[in-house]
Amino acid sequence: MNRVKATLVSLAALALVAGLPLSTAVIVASVATPAIDEQHRTLHCEGTVPATGPWRPPYETTYALTPGSGFGDRFHPIHKEWRLHTGVDMTSQPPGAPVVAAAAGTLSALGFSSGGGNTVTIEHGGGISTRYLHLAAPSDLNLTQDVRLGQRVGIEGSTGESTGSHLHFEVLVDGEPVDPVSFMAQRGAPLTGAAIAPSLLPGQGPDLPGDGEGGIGFELPAPGTPRQESLHNPPLPVPPGIQELYEQAGSDYAIPWTMLAGIGMAETAHGATTATSSAGARGLMQFMPATFAGYGVDGDGDGLANIDSDADSIHSAANYLSASGVRRGEQGVRDALFAYNHAHWYVNDVLFYARAYGGGLVLGDPLHCDPQGGNPDLPPVSNQRVAQMLAFAADQAGDAYIMGAGGPDAWDCSSLTQAAMAQIGITAPRTAQAQRDWLAMGNGFRVPAEAAQPGDLFFFDSYLGPHTIGHVGLVWDPATNTSIEAANPTRGVGFFSYDHAKDNTIFEIWRLGNIDDAPESPR
Numbered sequence: 001m002n003r004v005k006a007t008l009v010s011l012a013a014l015a016l017v018a019g020l021p022l023s024t025a026v027i028v029a030s031v032a033t034p035a036i037d038e039q040h041r042t043l044h045c046e047g048t049v050p051a052t053g054p055w056r057p058p059y060e061t062t063y064a065l066t067p068g069s070g071f072g073d074r075f076h077p078i079h080k081e082w083r084l085h086t087g088v089d090m091t092s093q094p095p096g097a098p099v100v101a102a103a104a105g106t107l108s109a110l111g112f113s114s115g116g117g118n119t120v121t122i123e124h125g126g127g128i129s130t131r132y133l134h135l136a137a138p139s140d141l142n143l144t145q146d147v148r149l150g151q152r153v154g155i156e157g158s159t160g161e162s163t164g165s166h167l168h169f170e171v172l173v174d175g176e177p178v179d180p181v182s183f184m185a186q187r188g189a190p191l192t193g194a195a196i197a198p199s200l201l202p203g204q205g206p207d208l209p210g211d212g213e214g215g216i217g218f219e220l221p222a223p224g225t226p227r228q229e230s231l232h233n234p235p236l237p238v239p240p241g242i243q244e245l246y247e248q249a250g251s252d253y254a255i256p257w258t259m260l261a262g263i264g265m266a267e268t269a270h271g272a273t274t275a276t277s278s279a280g281a282r283g284l285m286q287f288m289p290a291t292f293a294g295y296g297v298d299g300d301g302d303g304l305a306n307i308d309s310d311a312d313s314i315h316s317a318a319n320y321l322s323a324s325g326v327r328r329g330e331q332g333v334r335d336a337l338f339a340y341n342h343a344h345w346y347v348n349d350v351l352f353y354a355r356a357y358g359g360g361l362v363l364g365d366p367l368h369c370d371p372q373g374g375n376p377d378l379p380p381v382s383n384q385r386v387a388q389m390l391a392f393a394a395d396q397a398g399d400a401y402i403m404g405a406g407g408p409d410a411w412d413c414s415s416l417t418q419a420a421m422a423q424i425g426i427t428a429p430r431t432a433q434a435q436r437d438w439l440a441m442g443n444g445f446r447v448p449a450e451a452a453q454p455g456d457l458f459f460f461d462s463y464l465g466p467h468t469i470g471h472v473g474l475v476w477d478p479a480t481n482t483s484i485e486a487a488n489p490t491r492g493v494g495f496f497s498y499d500h501a502k503d504n505t506i507f508e509i510w511r512l513g514n515i516d517d518a519p520e521s522p523r
Contacts, residue, residue, distance in 0.1 A: 040378060042517030043442045045369035045429060047329055048197045052214040052430055053406035053415075055103045055189040056150060058132065058169055062093040062195045066166060071179035086177035087131070087170035088191065092156050095165040099156055100199075102130050102169075102189070104149045107141050116168065117160025120153045127175075133168035134159050150199025182423075185392075188406025188415050190422030192517055213414045214430040215404040218366040220256055220359050221330040223352040228345035235265055235356040242270045242284075245314045249299065253318035254464055255326055256360025259333075260285075262353035263317055266346065271310060283313035295320040323467035327364025327433060363464070365431040371440035378445060378513035381424070385514070386455035389420040393474055393484040399493040401486045411486040411493055413471050417457060420474060425516045432459060432472040439510045449502060452478035452509050458498050459508045466505035473498060475509065 057063070069089035101122055108129065109121035116133035120141065123129045136157025147153070158165045171180045184191050223230075238246070238261055246264065250257030264270045267286040276282050280289065287296070287307055296305035299315030306312045317340070324336035337347040354360070381389075393416060400410040407419055414432045421428045429438050436459045440446070447456065452475050462470030473485025473496075481499040486492070501507050 038379065039514050039516040042426060042515045043438075044194070044427075044517065045329075045367040045434065045438055045441070046331065047367045048195050049427065050197050050214075050216060050366055050430065051150060051199045052216060052404075053188045054149065055184060055187040055406075056100070056199060057184065057189055057191055057194075057196055058099050058102050058130075058153075058167060059090070059092050059097055060100060060150075060196060060198055061097045063090045063097075063193050064093060065090050065181075065191065065193065070181065071177070084177075087133070087168050088180045089166050089168050090191070091164075091166045093193075096136070096156055098152045099132050099135060099154050099167055100150045100152055101147045102149075102184070103128075105129075105147055107143055107145050107147055110138060110141060110143060113160060115161045117162060118154065118157065119160075122147050122153070127173055129172045131168075131170040131172070133170070134162045134166060136165075148199070148201070185419055185422040186408040188419055190419065190427060192422060192425055192427040194427040194517065213404065213412050213432060214406065216365055216430055217361040217363050218330065219361060220259060220354055221333055221351060223348040223355060225348060226345045227348045227352060228343075229266060230349040230352040233269075235353045236269055236272075238264075238270055238357065242310065242314075245299070245311050249315045249318040250360075252315065252465075253322050254363040255318060255321060256354065256362060258354040258357040258360050259321070259326075259337075259350065260314055260317055261357045262350035263337075263340065264314070265353045266341075266349050274308075283307050284310045285313040285317040287313065287316060291320070292316060295323060319465075319467070322465055327362055327464070327468060328437065329364070329366050329368030331368040332364070333362060365429055365434035367429050367434055367438075369429060369434055369437035369441050371437040372442060374440050374445035374510070375442040375513060376445045378442070378515070380445075380453075381455065381512040381514045385424040386453075388423050389455055390474065390476065390484065392423045393417075393420045394476075396486075397484070397494045399486075401489050401492045403489070413473060413486045416486040416493060417472050417474060421512070426512075427517050433464075433469040435459075435472055436469050436508065436510065439512065442513075443515055444510045444512045447509050447511050449507070449509055453511065454478065455512070457510050457512065458483065458501070459506065459510070460498075460501040460504045461506040469506055469508075471501075 066089040069085060071085060071088055073084055103124045105122040105124035108123040112118055118135040118138050120132045120138050121129055132153055134157055135154035138154040139152050156165055156167050169180055171178050171183045181191050246257040246260045249260055263285055268274050268284050271284045274284055277286060281287060292307045296316045297319050298305050299311035300309060321336045324339040325332045326336035334347050337350050396411060396416060401412060402410040403412050405411050406415040414430060414435055418428050418430060428435050454475055456475040457472055458475060459469045459472050461468060464470040473483040476482045476484045476495060481497050483496050483498045485496060487496050
């Protein structure tokens with residue numbers, strides 16, 4: 001059976017299981033052909049992927065999976081015979097990096113064996129344990145001690161039966177080894193080689209909100225240089241009525257109220273000087289009338305957007321910052337403030353004032369993906385890989401939707417799509433907006449809604465307002481606008497329709513390119 005026909009059979013089976021038409025399988029066959037199956041390298045966003053959820057890869061640095069040394073039967077490089085390889089081999093880039101616990105648990109074994117060298121075993125509850133072999137030296141650990149997520153367990157090495165510095169990483173369920181690659185991908189921690197930020201200590205870092213994809217947020221960036229007005233105009237106390245408006249607008253647009261206060265201080269000292277500027281800017285937040293015409297909103301509920309109303313001015317500033325990409329990492333914050341007033345000293349002045357008023361958490365992805373127009377010359381993801389993504393997503397049907405969950409039994413919208421892409425060796429950002437921007441920076445290309453194919457990703461605005469993408473899902477059958485997605489807490493994960501979102505302020509469909517970000521192994 002040729003590969004295209006095998007893919008058709010696979011997708012046909014999926015369609016029948018879901019009660020969907022066979023056209024789903026037929027349409028997928030046209031996504032790509034064997035002639036364009038060449039895989040291209042993934043373009044990565046600026047910054048390090050944040051550690052989210054209860055599982056993480058066993059490195060903080062980039063790493064490579066050793067070709068031919070995955071889970072399953074392999075020809076042993078030392079004993080020269082076929083044996084079951086009970087884990088996956090990986091090498092940090094460069095070799096010799098610290099190895100960290102993939103999940104919290106209790107240290108259950110620590111010792112040396114002729115085969116595995118220095119080995120650490122951690123029990124995680126529910127019959128699950130992880131093992132870390134060939135360590136140059138284990139960390140100073142004691143049996144039965146609690147180990148936190150991301151705690152260092154040793155240094156990658158080449159002890160025992162080993163041909164070079166690497167980590168042999170195992171996962172066992174009820175004492176039986178399972179494939180670590182699929183196990184970790186199903187828990188939102190795919191082993192794709194991407195660097196993952198250090199896990200925070202308990203109680204460390206910002207208090208994340210109860211909602212938001214992955215519980216991801218980041219602190220307002222610190223002010224840099226140059227600064228200008230803030231050097232000789234200290235932050236003034238915020239009048240209580242004005243602070244209430246800052247806080248309400250910040251809450252409505254999911255940004256720190258202190259950033260709005262920083263703008264208010266920089267522009268008019270919180271309304272102390274609201275005269276029309278020489279350039280024609282008006283109101284507490286000093287909007288140009290033309291800008292206000294495009295971004296002005298009714299902040300006080302009187303049915304009008306009035307440039308001279310304090311409530312309307314402050315809410316309009318929050319709306320403008322949101323539209324300017326304030327949630328796209330620290331650089332996104334700086335870019336949005338620069339869009340407000342084209343001066344780098346102004347950006348730093350506002351951040352200085354915002355920090356003086358208490359700083360705060362931006363509800364967004366700390367990665368900064370610079371969206372362009374996508375790459376229409378990129379070959380689309382191949383049939384076989386589309387089938388893998390959809391098969392994984394379909395297997396999660398019936399799971400719960402929990403905002404911030406990353407599997408294996410509960411998901412939010414973007415953790416499901418992130419995990420689906422991880423099945424084919426691709427590390428995507430964690431949130432819906434960042435996933436769209438990541439595609440737009442050159443990892444995919446946008447297609448018209450009427451040209452959608454199974455496996456495409458659809459995006460639309462939702463809980464973060466009309467200027468920010470808040471939801472993502474996978475196209476299952478474009479003929480009926482059927483999706484496979486983590487929809488919401490009421491509906492969970494399943495097969496639904498994306499037709500209702502086509503009239504939203506934002507509705508976009510993007511096709512993933514035939515990319516792969518697993519680094520090549522030096523061994």
